[in-house]
Amino acid sequence: METNPQQFQDKARELQARMVPQLEEAAQNLSDLNTRAINFIRANPGTCLLGAVAVGFLVGKLASRR
């Protein structure tokens, strides 16, 4: 079970080749989600602001109860 540095390097390269596309896909998905969220907030500013105030109010109530 000896693993020479060359084998270790090959395994690392293989792992990198497998992981990089997945990471790129995840980054692309996150970027799309961010764009959609920004577009939604820009399209419905009143709803988003009122919802945020309501959520903040609830969190403040919960925090003050403890």
Place this chain on the structure above:
Amino acid sequence: MSNYESMSGNGHAEAQGPRVGERVDQLGSSAQQFFTDARGAVHDLGAGLDLKGRVQRNPYGMVAAALGVGYVLGGGLFTPLTARMLRVGVRLAMLPFVKDELMGMAEAAVQGFASASGQGSSSGSESSAV
């Protein structure tokens, strides 16, 4: 009792009926005026603060500000959670400065070690030459 007596009278009851109706009409028009004024005030406030423009320019910031306003309105300002969040925020804000300091110290240590080893090797070669 006096109302009942006045309502029970023949002439008074007829005179009181239209008065109540007028009163209801007046209340209705007052309520309508109030709603119109309130709507106008909200519209003026929105136009003055330029909420839509601010949301267009900085959507996440405005949502965060609205969350903060709600949090304060909910009475969460003077709570342990606020203190904890402030502590975490201060630590996160100090992180870059601490990182720079640590990097400077590490570089100085590496340079000192390198110079010491260089001197040691040169003195070792001198001593070997002697």
